[in-house]
Amino acid sequence: MKTPVYMDNHATTPVDPEVVQAMLPYFTEQFGNPASRQHRFGWVTEEAVEQSRTSVADIIGADPAEIVFTSGATESNNLAIKGLAGFLKPKGNHIVTVGTEHKSVLDSCKRLEQNGYVIEYLPTDEFGVVDPEAVKRSIKPSTILVSVMIANNEIGTIQDIAAIGGMCREHGVLLHTDVSQAIGKIPVHVGVLHADLMSFTAHKIYGPKGIGALYVRRSSPRIRLLPQMDGGGHEGGMRSGTLNVPGIVGFGKALEIARSRMASESARLAAQRDRMWNAFSARLDEVFLNGHPVRRLPNNLNVSFGHVDDSALMMNMKDIAVSTGSACSTGNPEPSHVLRALRLPADRLHSSLRFGLGRFTTDEDVEFTIERVVESVKRLREYSAVTH
Numbered sequence: 001m002k003t004p005v006y007m008d009n010h011a012t013t014p015v016d017p018e019v020v021q022a023m024l025p026y027f028t029e030q031f032g033n034p035a036s037r038q039h040r041f042g043w044v045t046e047e048a049v050e051q052s053r054t055s056v057a058d059i060i061g062a063d064p065a066e067i068v069f070t071s072g073a074t075e076s077n078n079l080a081i082k083g084l085a086g087f088l089k090p091k092g093n094h095i096v097t098v099g100t101e102h103k104s105v106l107d108s109c110k111r112l113e114q115n116g117y118v119i120e121y122l123p124t125d126e127f128g129v130v131d132p133e134a135v136k137r138s139i140k141p142s143t144i145l146v147s148v149m150i151a152n153n154e155i156g157t158i159q160d161i162a163a164i165g166g167m168c169r170e171h172g173v174l175l176h177t178d179v180s181q182a183i184g185k186i187p188v189h190v191g192v193l194h195a196d197l198m199s200f201t202a203h204k205i206y207g208p209k210g211i212g213a214l215y216v217r218r219s220s221p222r223i224r225l226l227p228q229m230d231g232g233g234h235e236g237g238m239r240s241g242t243l244n245v246p247g248i249v250g251f252g253k254a255l256e257i258a259r260s261r262m263a264s265e266s267a268r269l270a271a272q273r274d275r276m277w278n279a280f281s282a283r284l285d286e287v288f289l290n291g292h293p294v295r296r297l298p299n300n301l302n303v304s305f306g307h308v309d310d311s312a313l314m315m316n317m318k319d320i321a322v323s324t325g326s327a328c329s330t331g332n333p334e335p336s337h338v339l340r341a342l343r344l345p346a347d348r349l350h351s352s353l354r355f356g357l358g359r360f361t362t363d364e365d366v367e368f369t370i371e372r373v374v375e376s377v378k379r380l381r382e383y384s385a386v387t388h
Contacts, residue, residue, distance in 0.1 A: 009358030052252025072212035076199035083225030092142035128157035155291030156300025165194025184258030207254030211247030270298035
């Protein structure tokens with residue numbers, strides 16, 4: 001077993017060796033620009049891009065023409081929210097979202113607020129679940145978009161997006177959902193969820209960084225977006241810029257692998273996660289699970305360890321790669337906005353760690369993590385008792 005043990009697969013994942021092999025030819029041999037349609041170099045890469053577009057579409061039940069390649073989920077969220085708001089400005093200015101969303105959604109909404117849009121941030125219960133009925137009550141004639149992620153990147157809570165999407169469809173309001181953490185781990189289908197816009201990225205599913213996608217519904221209804229980048233009219237005019245062919249090929253391969261292994265991999269990860277939680281709760285007192293106890297991602301475990309500072313705990317476990325929350329908020333001394341939204345007691349806000357298990361997490365990694373965490377928590381509690 002190698003140390004440090006990697007337990008931060010929500011932040012990013014290692015690229016699967018099969019994905020690397022699929023990408024390699026497109027760096028040196030097949031290096032053409034897919035927009036160069038006058039010669040073979042462009043034709044070959046265009047074909048590879050379209051094959052990957054089909055792979056991306058297949059896993060979510062979409063048409064390949066509904067997939068727009070981006071640089072990642074952050075760009076996809078920005079394009080979905082700002083692009084739709086810009087296009088539908090004559091129709092309305094009210095957008096509904098949730099306080100536990102990813103920063104790329106919340107900050108996009110804050111930017112729109114500066115431009116006169118009205119953003120309604122719905123609360124959740126203590127498990128991070130938003131009530132679909134609350135979404136329904138929030139819809140008004142000026143509402144143009146509801147944006148709710150399917151699975152939270154910090155606490156793993158899974159929302160009832162199908163119910164929320166059904167209510168949006170009933171009231172003629174569009175639904176955007178960020179599925180970055182869910183894709184490849186739980187079934188995600190645009191038809192079942194009634195989603196009109198869907199964001200996701202490759203680096204959360206053992207693909208390369210710097211490549212993502214946005215699903216944009218083309219019929220019933222057809223969605224149009226105001227582009228956020230101009231120049232060349234790539235990706236159906238929605239996202240200009242030379243396509244990242246190696247990344248797109250890797251993205252498609254990563255999704256193909258995730259789709260074929262999803263059931264078995266999710267079951268294995270859930271068993272490892274439960275082994276960790278059962279060990280923590282049996283061997284330590286005052287440990288608390290953050291997020292929904294059942295409706296959660298199979299690889300997520302977010303735990304508060306009473307009377308222990310999370311930063312001190314991480315410093316005592318340098319042989320384990322773990323985090324206190326979203327990688328996008330690294331360096332921010334403030335408690336996680338997700339945990340704050342759950343209205344947790346103050347001491348739990350500063351004593352929480354997020355464990356993200358993954359494809360390459362072994363049983364030995366899990367046992368090592370259990371022992372190190374239990375040992376470190378006990379040591380820090382003893383030290384705290386002596387010094388106080």
